[in-house]
Amino acid sequence: MFVFKAAVVGAGTMGGEIAQTIANAEIPVVLKDVEQKFVDAGLEKARSLWQGRVDAGKLEAEELERKLGLITGTTSYDGFGDVDFVIEAVPERMEIKRAVFSELDEVTPGHAILASNTSSLSITEMGEATGRPEQVVGFHFFYPASVMRLIEVIEGEDTSPETTQTATNFAQAIRKMPIRCDEAPGFVVNRILNSSVSELWRFQEESGTDTKEIDRLVSESKAAPMGPFFLADLLGLDTVLHVAEHLQESYGDRFYVHKQMQELVAAGDLGVKTGKGFYEHSS
Ligand SMILES: NC(=O)c1ccc[n+]([C@@H]2O[C@H](COP(=O)([O-])OP(=O)(O)OC[C@H]3O[C@@H](n4cnc5c(N)ncnc54)[C@H](O)[C@@H]3O)[C@@H](O)[C@H]2O)c1
Numbered sequence: 001m002f003v004f005k006a007a008v009v010g011a012g013t014m015g016g017e018i019a020q021t022i023a024n025a026e027i028p029v030v031l032k033d034v035e036q037k038f039v040d041a042g043l044e045k046a047r048s049l050w051q052g053r054v055d056a057g058k059l060e061a062e063e064l065e066r067k068l069g070l071i072t073g074t075t076s077y078d079g080f081g082d083v084d085f086v087i088e089a090v091p092e093r094m095e096i097k098r099a100v101f102s103e104l105d106e107v108t109p110g111h112a113i114l115a116s117n118t119s120s121l122s123i124t125e126m127g128e129a130t131g132r133p134e135q136v137v138g139f140h141f142f143y144p145a146s147v148m149r150l151i152e153v154i155e156g157e158d159t160s161p162e163t164t165q166t167a168t169n170f171a172q173a174i175r176k177m178p179i180r181c182d183e184a185p186g187f188v189v190n191r192i193l194n195s196s197v198s199e200l201w202r203f204q205e206e207s208g209t210d211t212k213e214i215d216r217l218v219s220e221s222k223a224a225p226m227g228p229f230f231l232a233d234l235l236g237l238d239t240v241l242h243v244a245e246h247l248q249e250s251y252g253d254r255f256y257v258h259k260q261m262q263e264l265v266a267a268g269d270l271g272v273k274t275g276k277g278f279y280e281h282s283s
Helices: 015-026 036-056 061-068 093-108 123-127 161-173 189-207 212-222 226-236 237-251 259-266
Strands: 008-009 029-032 071-074 084-086 113-116 137-141 150-156 178-180
Touching: 008 015, 015 029, 015 036, 015 061, 015 071, 015 084, 015 226, 029 036, 036 061, 036 071, 061 093, 084 093, 084 161, 113 123, 123 259, 137 161, 137 226, 150 161, 161 178, 161 212, 178 189, 189 226, 189 237, 226 237, 237 259
Parallel strands: 008 029, 008 084, 029 071, 084 113, 113 137, 150 178
Antiparallel strands: 137 150
């Protein structure tokens, strides 16, 4: 099946860039969130990515406007009646995801594939909230979605081979590199990433070393582009914490849950998106 029109639900840290990536491949896309200010922030993110290309002399200003016109922002399900592929990118909580999947089942055409950008949750459970579990699949982008090429295509227990094939083709159509994986906790990348980051988190709390000092040492060693605490602020501490907790529940204490991160999330300090996390961030 060819994807002529797509939709993204949730215009947060991931959703705006996912919509921009799809529109950049010339595929029209609807971008939905619960409030207009979140939709506007997602559209602004898309504009700023193309603006960077204009500033670098790689895109005409008129092209920016034309590409932006391929994204339709909305707070309702208007425009979902003729979509072929939907990517859900709402917060990492199963009850929110299941509610969204149940709504998508009502408002999209019967042939549409319903995909989730989840970092760790069960695709099978999301599929069970719909009448088409064979057309539900994981479609996991990495931050920042406009730049990172990998997409994990995750098969739930009921996902059909045709759905996996369409998701794989769609990933390639938007110039990404898909890998297929099973519904194992953390899938592939987060399981590998968290096993090393867990050790840094554990070391920090056991030794009492300053988080910024660890970030500085990691950056200076060039082992990674940035340290684990600054990275967590960028990704969103609620998302990072959820993945860490899920991995510890699934695989035991070889995965670590950082206590200060739990406290920050409980206080509503989620990193860049709220202006404060391990660091203070100006907007
Ligand atoms: N942040 C990352 O680095 C990252 C990377 C890969 C995957 N993910 C996954 O992507 C998903 C979204 O993460 P995020 O970091 O973009 O979260 P976020 O909190 O930045 O954004 C979520 C957005 O969803 C909106 N939303 C909430 N309920 C909604 C609903 N019912 N309908 C429409 N919109 C709704 C919120 O208003 C918010 O704008 C999560 O499943 C997360 O695990 C995140």
